[in-house]
Amino acid sequence: MRAFLRRTRVRLTLAYTGVLAVALCAGAALFWFAFARAELGSIDTSLRGQAQLLASGLREQGGSVLFHGAAALPGESPAGAPIGALLVADDGRILDQAGPALSPSAARSVAGEAAGDGGHLVDSRTLDGIRQRVLVQRLDLGSGQSAALVLDRPLEEYQQTLRTASAFLTVTVGVLVIMAAGSGYWLAGRVFRPVHAITATARDLSEHSLGRRITLDLPPDELGELAATFNAMLARLEAAFTSLQRFTADAAHELRAPLAALLADVEVTLRRPRDAADYAATLDSVRSEAQRLRNTADQLLMLARADAGALAASWDRIDVIDLIDEVTERWRSLATRRGIDLHSEAPDDLAVVADPGLLRRLLDNLIDNALRYTPSGGSVGVEAAAGHDGRWHVAVGDSGPGVDPGIIPRLFDRFTRSDPARGRDTGGAGLGLSLCAAIAAIHGGTIRLDTSTPVGARFVVELSVDPSVLPGQAHRGVLSGGEGTDRVRVPAQPG
Ligand SMILES: Nc1ncnc2c1ncn2[C@@H]1O[C@H](COP(=O)(O)OP(=O)(O)OP(=O)(O)O)[C@@H](O)[C@H]1O
Ligand SMILES: [Mg+2]
Numbered sequence: 468m469r470a471f472l473r474r475t476r477v478r479l480t481l482a483y484t485g486v487l488a489v490a491l492c493a494g495a496a497l498f499w500f501a502f503a504r505a506e507l508g509s510i511d512t513s514l515r516g517q518a519q520l521l522a523s524g525l526r527e528q529g530g531s532v533l534f535h536g537a538a539a540l541p542g543e544s545p546a547g548a549p550i551g552a553l554l555v556a557d558d559g560r561i562l563d564q565a566g567p568a569l570s571p572s573a574a575r576s577v578a579g580e581a582a583g584d585g586g587h588l589v590d591s592r593t594l595d596g597i598r599q600r601v602l603v604q605r606l607d608l609g610s611g612q613s614a615a616l617v618l619d620r621p622l623e624e625y626q627q628t629l630r631t632a633s634a635f636l637t638v639t640v641g642v643l644v645i646m647a648a649g650s651g652y653w654l655a656g657r658v659f660r661p662v663h664a665i666t667a668t669a670r671d672l673s674e675h676s677l678g679r680r681i682t683l684d685l686p687p688d689e690l691g692e693l694a695a696t697f698n699a700m701l702a703r704l705e706a707a708f709t710s711l712q713r714f715t716a717d718a719a720h721e722l723r724a725p726l727a728a729l730l731a732d733v734e735v736t737l738r739r740p741r742d743a744a745d746y747a748a749t750l751d752s753v754r755s756e757a758q759r760l761r762n763t764a765d766q767l768l769m770l771a772r773a774d775a776g777a778l779a780a781s782w783d784r785i786d787v788i789d790l791i792d793e794v795t796e797r798w799r800s801l802a803t804r805r806g807i808d809l810h811s812e813a814p815d816d817l818a819v820v821a822d823p824g825l826l827r828r829l830l831d832n833l834i835d836n837a838l839r840y841t842p843s844g845g846s847v848g849v850e851a852a853a854g855h856d857g858r859w860h861v862a863v864g865d866s867g868p869g870v871d872p873g874i875i876p877r878l879f880d881r882f883t884r885s886d887p888a889r890g891r892d893t894g895g896a897g898l899g900l901s902l903c904a905a906i907a908a909i910h911g912g913t914i915r916l917d918t919s920t921p922v923g924a925r926f927v928v929e930l931s932v933d934p935s936v937l938p939g940q941a942h943r944g945v946l947s948g949g950e951g952t953d954r955v956r957v958p959a960q961p962g
Contacts, residue, residue, distance in 0.1 A: 472659050472666070480651040487647045488640070495636040502632055506625055507600070511589055514550075514602040514618050521552055521565075521616060522606055534563045548624045553617040554606075562614055569619050570595050577601050578615035586615065591622060598622045661690045665697050677705040717882040718767050721896045722760065729756040766898040769828075770881065773905035780822035780909050782935040787817040787851045787859070794830045795849055798838065806843035809834075813851040819859055820933040821910055829906045832899035833863035833926050839895075841867035841923070857932045862917070864925035870916060878916060879904040903928070910934045 521534055534554065551568030555561060555578040561571050568574065573594040581588035586605025591598065602618040664681050672679065680698045685691035729752075736749040772778040795811040802809035830849065837847040845866040853859045870878065871885035884897035900914070903926075907914045912930035 469663075469666070472662060476652065476655040476659055479655045480648060483651040483655075484644060484648040487651075488644045491640045491643055495640050499629075499632060499636060503629055506628060507591075510600050510620060510622075510625060511602070514589070514600065514620060517550065517552070518602055518604050518616055518618050521618075522604065525554075525606070525608070534565050548620055550618065550620050555615045555617060557613055557615075569599075569601075569617065574617045577603055578617055581605070581615060586613075594619065598626065600625075658690065661685055661694050665694060668697070668701075672701075674708060677701060677708055714881060721763055721767075721882070725756045725760050725763075729753055729760075732756070763896045763898065766896065766902055769902055770898065770905060773902075773909070778825075778905065778909060780825060780934075782820050783823055784818055784820055785823050785826070787819060787861070788813040788815055790823060790826060791830070791849055791851055791861070794827055794834065798831075798834050802838055802847065805838060805841075807838055807841055808846040809838075809849075810846070811849040813861075814853060817851060817853050817859060819930070820935050821930065825906045825909065829903045829928065830861070830863070832903050833928075835895075836899060836926075837863055837865035837867070837924070841865040845923075853932075854929065858912070858929055859932055860927055860929045862925055862927045864917075864920060864923060866923040869920075869922070870924045875916065875918075879914065900926075 524534060534552065549567040551566040552564065553561060553568045553571070553574040554563045555571075555574050559575050561574070569577075577588065577592065577594070581603035582605075586603070588601065588603040590601060592601050593599070594601065599619045599621050601620075604616045604618075605613060606616050607613050661681065661683050664683055668679055668681055680701060681694045683694060685694055732749055732752050736745065741749075769778060791811045791813045795809055799809055834847065834849065841847055847863070847865045849861070849863050851859065851861040874883050874885050877883045879900050881901045882897040883900070884895065904914050907928050907930065910930045911934035912928060914926060914928045917925040917927050
């Protein structure tokens with residue numbers, strides 16, 4: 468990862484510097500061309516001005532035309548470049564000259580060149596071995612006579628200026644590119660700092676250091692969000708790991724206690740020879756402990772499967788009234804033995820799609836609780852009804868003492884029970900309601916304790932009429948249990 472980050476940092480720097488270098492070179496080239504054009508433009512303007520001055524000052528003397536204002540012609544430009552002027556007659560005679568002018572042959576040659584171009588020419592030429600800017604202008608001398616005025620100015624000074632500008636631009640672009648590369652590399656390093664921190668944190672992470680977090684003070688941009696997401700993920704992992712540790716410890720404790728009781732029973736019985744009735748009593752107690760252990764192990768297994776998303780439902784269309792009648796009938800004899808009135812109520816026409824096995828398990832747990840915590844002479848009622856928006860609910864209520872207020876906030880958490888040290892005969896592991904919540908969730912529903920009832924406890928389970936079509940649910944089950952269905956076997960042994 469480190470090598471990858473370094474490579475990416477270098478690549479980013481190179482890409483950034485490359486783009487910047489191209490942009491700077493293009494800018495410098497544009498500037499150079501514009502500067503060169505402007506310089507040449509000012510040379511041409513000064514040549515034209517001088518040509519005008521000379522043309523207006525021509526005079527005739529002794530049959531010849533001469534520069535009258537030649538004295539006004541500067542011998543050199545303001546920067547010291549020599550300027551020359553020649554008046555070339557149509558027949559090639561040199562009528563007059565001023566300043567360090569061109570050789571007559573060179574002047575004739577450019578005058579001839581200009582003749583084909585309407586007599587006007589402004590261009591750069593290499594004449595007399597020197598690069599020059601020349602201006603040729605046709606002049607009408609009167610009485611049918613004309614001549615070409617040839618002005619020249621060496622370009623050495625101009626070329627020197629351009630060379631200086633090029634050197635200046637090259638150095639500037641070079642320095643800027645080097646600075647850009649340095650700052651780009653530094654910036655890329657800063658950008659990757661959180662990624663480095665995340666990598667280092669992830670590398671050093673173990674089950675003992677899940678409390679570690681990225682502590683960089685980052686702005687709320689993409690990287691800040693990445694660090695925050697990573698920290699949130701660590702927090703979730705830590706919470707899940709802690710809860711798993713607690714779950715494992717609780718589960719071990721829950722299995723250990725009945726096993727110890729079972730062993731103690733057997734050891735006491737084996738201490739001396741006993742009659743058949745004693746052995747039968749011990750075996751009876753061993754059986755009830757083994758049943759409790761099996762129930763706890765069964766619940767733990769289902770919860771573990773639900774956690775792993777492996778508690779797949781086998782969707783089936785069921786008549787709610789049939790299901791509720793069947794479940795309450797199974798509990799009726801126990802209710803009668805305990806002197807509790809068990810009654811149920813459901814609409815005839817309520818048909819839903821659900822996993823019948825899981826739904827039985829849910830009702831069994833709620834009725835088991837209700838019968839367990841309701842004293843003799845009380846009543847337990849199971850009622851189902853259609854709700855709104857494709858939902859239905861089933862409620863189990865009793866006339867017992869109600870749920871201990873101290874445990875209500877954690878009621879559906881695993882191993883929650885009002886008195887953990889309660890005797891073996893009345894107490895369960897505290898897993899029943901968490902299993903109910905898992906089953907309700909699989910059915911796209913919820914379970915809650917109805918706190919508005921004045922007496923006893925009432926649990927309301929709200930479910931979707933057809934959870935198999937809910938997004939995220941359909942893939943978890945199949946209708947009527949085809950191959951590959953994970954049908955959960957429900958041990959139905961009330962009491
Ligand atoms: N109908 C009820 N009336 C009063 N308290 C209840 C009722 N149902 C549940 N509780 C309280 O909620 C706790 C948790 O119930 P839950 O069904 O999860 O566990 P359990 O019945 O103790 O054990 P398990 O169901 O694993 O055998 C119970 O210990 C009890 O204190
Ligand atoms: Mg229970």
